[in-house]
Amino acid sequence: MSFVKNKKNKKRRRFIFRITILLVLLAAVLFALISNFQKDKSVYGVGDKAPDFQLKQISKNNDTETIRLSDLQGKGVMLNFWATYCKPCEAEMPYMEKLYPKYKEKGVEIVAVSLDASELVIHRFIDKYDLTFPVVHDTKNQVMDLYKVGPIPSTFFIDQNGVIVEKVDGALTLDRLEGYLQQIQPK
The missing domain is CATH 3.40.30.10 (Glutaredoxin)
Incomplete structure (x- = not known):
């Protein structure tokens, strides 16, 4: 019985480890996407100071x-x-x-x-x-x-x-x- 219990615990730890890795990767992808969208995408329009060049x-x-x-x-x-x-x-x-x-x-x-x-x-x-x-x-x-x-x-x-x-x-x-x-x- 302890062999089956050990096997279940190993599977459970592996599952938790995989989910954790997956969540970390997902968080990294979300961070990259959000950072990219927040880059300077200023659109200069009416009322703004015209940028020098x-x-x-x-x-x-x-x-x-x-x-x-x-x-x-x-x-x-x-x-x-x-x-x-x-x-x-x-x-x-x-x-x-x-x-x-x-x-x-x-x-x-x-x-x-x-x-x-x-x-x-x-x-x-x-x-x-x-x-x-x-x-x-x-x-x-x-x-x-x-x-x-x-x-x-x-x-x-x-x-x-x-x-x-x-x-x-x-x-x-x-x-x-x-x-x-x-x-x-x-x-």
Whole structure:
């Protein structure tokens, strides 16, 4: 009888040990999942301070000027994420170019963040549309990731204090664009 009892005790201890291991593994998996979901997934939106960044500007004369968002403090900033292969992006570029001179004089800067892989493609696009506003190249999608940009075009309108006033996913019409530029015009 004691042999059967010993065997049952061993089975019971093995079962408890296995359940304990299983619970520890389950707790570790849950911890990993929860930690992953709580990582910095901040989505910057209306009312948030726009995160600073620095990117190289694409220019016609191949200067290596950089643009830092914090250097534009005191101005309204339209931060537009786009790519040459994006037809809605292409459609709104002439509107941006048309309004740029008028709003630049009023203290508003347009910064177009290209997500393209090649500078050559960006240069051709700038030449095709004769763009005069700053175009910067986000070569590693760092700024895109920082701003948690999904679909393109995506545009952030930032006031003179560096606060996001509006975020627009999708292409803008001329009228809508002008309305947003008026909102971020320094007082």
